[in-house]
Amino acid sequence: MPRWTGRWDGGRTYVNKQGDTVWVLEKQVHGRLYTTRLSAGNEKDALAELALFRRDPAAYVARAQEAKAAEETTSGNASVLLDLPTVERFLGYLKSQGRTERHRKNVLHYLAQWAEVLYGKGLRQLRLQDLKQALNGWYDAEAGDIPAKRHRIAAIKAFCSWLREEEAVLTTAEDATLALKVPPARPEKALRDKGYSMRDVERVYAAINGWESARYGWKGTGRVTEVQCVRDVLLLHAKCGMHGTEIDRLARGEGRVKVLQGQGAIAGTITFIHKSGRVHVQSVDAQALAAAMRLQARGSAPADWWIRQVVKRAAKSVGLEPLRMGELRHSFVTWAAECGTEVRPVDGGVPLTRIAATIGHQSAVTTKKFYEGVKVPPMIQLPIRLEHPEDPISLFERQLRDGSG
Structure with a gap:
């Protein structure tokens, strides 16, 4: 370097x-x-x-x-170069494959670093030694930043894979990145405790309030920052275990939200395409359904930096460390295993594992992949109360509370 x-x-x-x-x-x-x-x-x-x-x-x-x-x-x-026009085409390809803006920005960040150290070197003439020398330089400079090293390798390998398979300008013999191995990710729970208690999440949710911003001259005007969208994102993470990219796609309108009647605590379903290409249907309660519909009406999820700022402010006000949205998915799994309740549709239904055994499948994975078409899957209900006095109450939430749903 x-x-x-x-x-x-x-x-x-x-x-x-x-x-x-x-x-x-x-x-x-x-x-x-x-x-x-x-x-x-x-x-x-x-x-x-x-x-x-x-x-x-x-x-x-x-x-x-x-x-x-x-x-x-x-x-x-x-030569095949790691230059701006080629990278822009690659990012366009990633967008066409449904990769999120956040993912594309991260890839651009790491490819820009590769472009700096590989300046003037054609990818066809690139040697494995050149790649390792650059990685060792970054590794030494950053005192062993394994996650960054893993992301850098993944970015350059994905770029060269696209050059081979989509652009057809690089052969397997010319691609030195094929010999690079992505370091395995160490489970974060092996390094530190991961996840939060329901009580802490409830406290932070209740403390998410807007504020008058002096930066925009709002002081004394009564105008406050819009934070309902942040509460909605936190709720979908905590109550549904949804991944951030899934919430992003849902908010952009790439998922379908359906309101159900007569299914008890199951107020609706959310359907979206998983990044693997598989159609995923998830049953949700009235509060989560309302949050999903508000985000779709907004047209997009709030930016990550805004979520972090709002949540950090709320956590500080109740004496807690800021919550990481990614860890709420981990928390959901833990809570579901410890105290979750399976809520099945009123119409009933047989668990997928029993169906698999009946038709002779050794694993329910095969049954789910090729045969399952459940419109209202079971829902996991948690004893968590996410409440804020400024939360809008939707019609179906009010009906459920009144017992008329």
Whole structure:
């Protein structure tokens, strides 16, 4: 990895092995990071390149890259590079596959780091040693950050896999990333206690309140920040065990919310496509159903940074550490095993394990994969009370409370 030696108007500089100063253009425009090593011999030439970049950042290509591309095109041996246009096509592919914006941003972050250390190296000529050298540099610099190392390897392997299978510009023999192994994830519960008590989650939920923001001149106007969407997200995590990406897709309208009548505590179902491609149907109570419908009406789930800020503020107000939304899914599983109750539809039904045994399947997994088409699956009910005086009460929640549902 380069050792940065200074800064200039367009980015940073470092000294290469030959003792020459290398000028790196590093700018963020409209949320997109541009990083390019320039073929400038002095600051004057570097500033000239910066002027060209500012004229049209999206179309900018350093002169050195233009010359190299022209030479390779003439020789008929064009390199496969980890450059911005190719990465943008890869991110577009990930979007078409249903990967979330958060996932795509993470991939872009790690690929930008790879692009910096692999600058000028064609992926066809890349060696396993080059990859390991870069990884060892990051690993040493970050004092053994195994999760980041795992994410970096996963990002470059996914990118090269796309180049092989979708773009068809890289062969198996040319792909050095195939020899890279992704470090296995260590269960976090082996490192520390994971999950929360129902009581702590109830306290944080009840403490999620909006506030007047001095930043936007709201003081004294009575206008407060909108936090109901954060309560809705927390509720779906805690009461349904939903993953954050599932809530994101549901809020964007990629899932279907259905209201049911006459099914007792089961007020409705939520249907969405799992990231594996499997259709997943989940039964929910009236409160969770209302939360899902509000998020869909909103059109999107709140941003992760906003959820963290609101939850951190609420937890601090009741003397607790901030809750991690990902750990609420773990908490749901623990609570369900310890004190959950299975609520079946009023119409009844036989558990899938019994059906599998009856038709001769050794595992219910096969039955579920090829035969199950349950419209109202059983629901796991938890003895958790998530209540806030500002929560809207939907019609079906009121009917259920009145006993007329």
